[in-house]
Amino acid sequence: xxxxxxxxxxxxxxxxxxxxxxxxxxxxxxxxxxxxxxxxxxxxxxxxxxxxxxxxxxxxxxxxxxxxxxxxxxxxxxxxxxxxxxxxxxxxxxxxxxxxxxxxxxxxxxxxxxxxxxxxxxxxxxxxx
Amino acid sequence: xxxxxxxxxxxxxxxxxxxxxxxxxxxxxxxxxxxxxxxxxxxxxxxxxxxxxxxxxxxxxxxxxxxxxxxxxxxxxxxxxxxxxxxxxxxxxxxxxxxxxxxxxxxxxxxxxxxxxxxxxxxxxxxxxxxxxxxxxxxxxxxxxxxxxxxxxxxxxxxxxxxxxxxxxxxxxxxxxxxxxxxxxxxxxxxxxxxxxxxxxxxxxxxxxxxxxxxx
Numbered sequence: 001x002x003x004x005x006x007x008x009x010x011x012x013x014x015x016x017x018x019x020x021x022x023x024x025x026x027x028x029x030x031x032x033x034x035x036x037x038x039x040x041x042x043x044x045x046x047x048x049x050x051x052x053x054x055x056x057x058x059x060x061x062x063x064x065x066x067x068x069x070x071x072x073x074x075x076x077x078x079x080x081x082x083x084x085x086x087x088x089x090x091x092x093x094x095x096x097x098x099x100x101x102x103x104x105x106x107x108x109x110x111x112x113x114x115x116x117x118x119x120x121x122x123x124x125x126x127x128x129x
Numbered sequence: 130x131x132x133x134x135x136x137x138x139x140x141x142x143x144x145x146x147x148x149x150x151x152x153x154x155x156x157x158x159x160x161x162x163x164x165x166x167x168x169x170x171x172x173x174x175x176x177x178x179x180x181x182x183x184x185x186x187x188x189x190x191x192x193x194x195x196x197x198x199x200x201x202x203x204x205x206x207x208x209x210x211x212x213x214x215x216x217x218x219x220x221x222x223x224x225x226x227x228x229x230x231x232x233x234x235x236x237x238x239x240x241x242x243x244x245x246x247x248x249x250x251x252x253x254x255x256x257x258x259x260x261x262x263x264x265x266x267x268x269x270x271x272x273x274x275x276x277x278x279x280x281x282x283x284x285x286x287x288x289x290x291x292x293x294x295x296x297x298x299x300x301x302x303x304x305x306x307x308x309x310x311x312x313x314x315x316x317x318x319x320x321x322x323x324x325x326x327x328x329x330x331x332x333x334x335x336x337x338x339x340x341x342x343x344x345x
Contacts, residue, residue: 049328050236050276051135051139051235051236051237051240052234052236053136100326
């Protein structure tokens, strides 16, 4: 779970990546034709920065891309890496959230009848409040 | 004795040399002492400099106006004039640093007082190779401070200006339920820390003019 400011930042950033985004957090959604993407959030912790009670929340935003099964990995990776670069370049207009690092793509292949092929790219963030 | 958390500690620095001058007419022989004045704008928590009152243990020092301060009384937190004189010498003067307009509270990430130990001068002889005498040159020490670079913040700009000016500034550390630490010094050695991945930070050193005093 990340703070609301981080989620708002991520949702604004993902709107710029050029891949259809579907919010899947606590929502029942019908998904579009691949490739599409969604977001998930993980908080590492919060640290006090100053005697004025400034705080820094750190964590990871995961951008997960879903591609068609049986279509290999190249086309989804191409789309994911291009979209991730745009996501990473997004600057918070409020200057409160900063993406510190961009991770390498992690691909998931489920056993058995695979409905979709997913690639995840993680971004470590810092949120100062 | 129990420990107190540093939450809500505030550290403020004077940013103006403008002062309010008032002349006391009397002092209470009490702990804390209170100076009687015709009228003043000093309020509780203000820094006040007491001089030329003729009360040796009050003169030449910065004090904090206590909660008993009124328009005609300035209570000197931490002072003790028990059994002392109740009249003050003519020409006594106060310079006040109030919280409005003349103090800037600093959002520091680190604060540490480093007191210097008195130096010694070796007077070694073949008969007594370890002989030494105390040095007459003594230094009060330094205060190390640090924070984060923010050119839009008034406190960052105030510290930078203090480093450039080289002028003396007064500092007040307010510790909830534990009184105040008051000291005077010169900000110098301003430097930057730019990590590969992390916050842009700065650090500086305050060279103390005298020993910090804990008033409560």
